[in-house]
Amino acid sequence: MKQAEKFIFFCRLMVVSILLKTTEAFSVRASLSLFYFDSTSNKSVSEHCRCGLYGLNSPLLSARGLVGIPVSDNLQACDENTHFTVTKPPWIALMERGNCSFAEKIKVATRRGATAAVIYNELGKGNNTVLMSHLGAESIVAIMIGNMKGMEILHRIESGMKVTMVIEVGKKHGPWMNQYSIFFTSVSFFIVTAATMGYFIFYSARRLRIARAQxxxxxxxxxxxxxxxxxxxxxxxxxxxxxxxxxxxxxxxxxxxxxxxxxxxxxxxxxxxxxxxxxxxxxxxxxxxxxxxxxxxxxxxxxxxxxxxxxxxxxxxxxxxxxxxxxxxxxxxxxxxxxxxxxxxxxxxxxxxxxxxxxxxxxxxxxxxxxxxxxxxxxxxxxxxxxxxxxxxx
CATH class of the missing domain: 3.30.40.10 (Zinc/RING finger domain, C3HC4 (zinc finger))
Known part of the structure; x- marks a missing residue:
């Protein structure tokens, strides 16, 4: 029985790893192009990073526009009456994570006419991101970025700069890798299931044979x-x-x-x-x-x-x-x-x-x-x- 318990424990580990790989397979990275324009000096600075992560329910589309932040001190945009610094389309809402669900934040930005919603992670998380789930708010592009990058964009907007953001889907090999991961996950799950069923069938037949022989x-x-x-x-x-x-x-x-x-x-x-x-x-x-x-x-x-x-x-x-x-x-x-x-x-x-x-x-x-x-x-x-x-x- 100890061998059977070890085998079941091994199968559970395999299933957990398969689920993690499945989650990773469905995550899609987002490439960001940022353009900072200083009106006082008429100078602009641009940067590019692959630091965004599309939400689980977000359409995998590109988006472009000026970045607007909440007018109030509450940067989490959980209030339905929240207004943003930019209202002329196309524009992108920048909000902080916390205090309410991802879907509620995205719905507030959608009602204000935003083309996309960018949510930066909470303080202390660095540039780490999570896969957002926002059922009921699938009408606009929604991505998450790290706290450090989000605070950098926020401070530049508060200093008077105009920030333009271009969101693009990750490189073309990304979807191919996702399909490969899904295929690998399916095959692995099938192998683990077949091995588990085969082992228990063999074990039951062996016990029955022993009982009959005895x-x-x-x-x-x-x-x-x-x-x-x-x-x-x-x-x-x-x-x-x-x-x-x-x-x-x-x-x-x-x-x-x-x-x-x-x-x-x-x-x-x-x-x-x-x-x-x-x-x-x-x-x-x-x-x-x-x-x-x-x-x-x-x-x-x-x-x-x-x-x-x-x-x-x-x-x-x-x-x-x-x-x-x-x-x-x-x-x-x-x-x-x-x-x-x-x-x-x-x-x-x-x-x-x-x-x-x-x-x-x-x-x-x-x-x-x-x-x-x-x-x-x-x-x-x-x-x-x-x-x-x-x-x-x-």
Missing amino acids: SRNQRQLKAKAKAAIEQLQLRTLKQGDKETGPDGDSCVVCIELYKPNEVVRILTCNHLFHKNCIDPWLLEHRTCPMCKCDILKVLGVEVKDVESVQVTVSSESSNVSTANEEDNRSETASSGYASVQGADGSVLEEHAPPENDNMHLVNNESQPPAVHALPHADNPSFEADETQVHEVRS
Whole structure:
């Protein structure tokens, strides 16, 4: 899941970068030509800069005219009754950003007959500009310039100079670059979306395959365990048996004392339990709750095919299932192991059926005889004997 979260985070970063590139693709620069005329000295100065940015809703057209500023001290032109220093068309309104929306400023300039509206950024922003959004005010050209350039134009007008401004759309390669950016953005968005969908489809299919493989393996193992359980010996306890006496042991699974007429099952390791208790346990775990003896291996049941399929399943799922299985084993074994931990070799003799005793065997004689093996504690070579038995049977 951590890999999935990292991939989703990466996709989000890609989407944010794509949106930023999309915004940049729709921004169009404006070239400004400024002509300053001093009437006292009859001298004019001109300059040119590519320092404007067209508004998002502005028509991409050229504009020309004298620059007029608000007559009042409020240079933001948010009042509907704002008047400007120039009224003869064509003229361009110069206003400061702030106190109201861009659309309201542009509408005020439009009502006063301006050909274009130039809004300079607020104090402290330098020559930085932002992409203006001014829905409802799309009738005239609207651009934004930096604060330093706007204050320079303002001071020259206040000093008595006449300022003429020519606004032109950026160079011809600008629209081509915008189209290229839009194309790149579309392709990138498509690739990210396709990759995200493909990853989740692959992840879901993989999880479904793992779930099916695990379910199939569990069914196979249960079928093999059921066949192995049927080969184990059954015995009906009688009155007077050592297991039912005052010193008799209890079933490790249910922690209940053995009683006469109860049916017990004897495993390959000579440990016995209630049939109704041990059969469900063996069906799920296939091992003795006390010594962890694997009945499938001792009885020679082939489990290679199941294990090979389990190897192909993801290690994460197999580790989780193994951990759960070990927890269940340890919990049950620890609850009943204390009752049999102090038993010595005589316990095995008590559990083993005597030859001349008249005990009743419930299992069918036609079934193969159970393999009797000593537990690990009494027989250190149990593992070697188990291996030899498995090799002979295979």
